[in-house]
Amino acid sequence: MEIKTVSIDQVSLWDKNPRNIKTKDFERLKKQITELGVYKPLIACKENGGYTILGGNMRLRALKELGIKEVGISIVKADTEAKKIKYALSDNDRAGETDEQQLAELVYPHIEEIDLGDYKVDLGAPIGLKDLIEGTAPNFNEKEINENLDTEIECPKCGYKWS
Numbered sequence: 001m002e003i004k005t006v007s008i009d010q011v012s013l014w015d016k017n018p019r020n021i022k023t024k025d026f027e028r029l030k031k032q033i034t035e036l037g038v039y040k041p042l043i044a045c046k047e048n049g050g051y052t053i054l055g056g057n058m059r060l061r062a063l064k065e066l067g068i069k070e071v072g073i074s075i076v077k078a079d080t081e082a083k084k085i086k087y088a089l090s091d092n093d094r095a096g097e098t099d100e101q102q103l104a105e106l107v108y109p110h111i112e113e114i115d116l117g118d119y120k121v122d123l124g125a126p127i128g129l130k131d132l133i134e135g136t137a138p139n140f141n142e143k144e145i146n147e148n149l150d151t152e153i154e155c156p157k158c159g160y161k162w163s
Contacts, residue, residue: 002075003041008060008068010050011042016081017057017088028118030062038063042071043091045078054084055091089129098123 021029043055051073053060063071078084098121107114 003072004075005070005072006051008064008071011044011060011071011073012050012052013057013060014052014054014084014088016084017053019057019092021058021061025120026058026062028120029058030066031118033059033062033066038068038072041074043087044073044075045084045087046075051075052084054078054087094122 038059040056040059042053042060044051044053053073054076060071076087078087100123103121107116
């Protein structure tokens, strides 16, 4: 792994990135970058004479909109699609949990200095990718697929819809 600073023009979004961001959250992300700067490199692999971002696609979009000219990237070797997916999943993996009471005690003394609307905290239970895929992905045979082409199927756990 190598960490370096490159021109933002050399860096592109990964076209298979499954993550999206709502407009208000994107604006919040840009505000955080403007206030705090960029303190975490994007995860990228060398590809097509440039770098493809596997982790940090939303940050890259925000940086481009903010007119940032250079970006820090952590270059990883991702020589297969599976490896690219692993890096992307790892960058967005939820490995810890937040103690609500401890968080409140940490923030409260500084409540006048922190705009609480600028931050979101995820307190929900994470869903394992294995559970999501195995428990919700449609498992149709070819005949059922043809019969259900116009049917939308919804994941009972997360609400994702296949059509």
